[in-house]
Amino acid sequence: MHELDLMRQATEMASSQALRQGSHRIHAIVLRVGDLSGVVPEALAFAFEVTAQGTLAEGATLRIERVPIWCRCRSCQFDFEPADAVFACPLCGRASAEVLRGRELELVSLEVS
Numbered sequence: 001m002h003e004l005d006l007m008r009q010a011t012e013m014a015s016s017q018a019l020r021q022g023s024h025r026i027h028a029i030v031l032r033v034g035d036l037s038g039v040v041p042e043a044l045a046f047a048f049e050v051t052a053q054g055t056l057a058e059g060a061t062l063r064i065e066r067v068p069i070w071c072r073c074r075s076c077q078f079d080f081e082p083a084d085a086v087f088a089c090p091l092c093g094r095a096s097a098e099v100l101r102g103r104e105l106e107l108v109s110l111e112v113s
């Protein structure tokens with residue numbers, strides 16, 4: 001399961017970051033997850049429960065900030081949230097959009113003590 005590997009990495013990253021700050025307990029982890037990142041937030045939450053066991057993050061809250069997909073049309077430069085899978089521009093109708101946001105998958109912040 002993809003999410004399990006991801007959360008294992010995120011938990012390790014969070015733990016070493018917490019240790020560097022001199023703390024031994026993580027209360028919350030905030031992840032930013034784009035709608036195009038290919039991961040399922042619900043699966044991440046489950047994976048976190050599993051991977052956090054026995055680490056500094058055990059019992060911590062996982063907060064997920066979802067980032068909607070945002071595109072820019074390469075033809076007319078219009079920025080829009082796509083309504084379909086080909087990301088057609090609502091203004092000129094061309095399907096040649098560049099993805100500006102939505103691929104994020106990153107550790108945003110930690111609450112530690």
Ligand SMILES: [Zn+2]
Pocket residue numbers: 073074075076077078089090091092093094
């Ligand atoms: Zn356009």
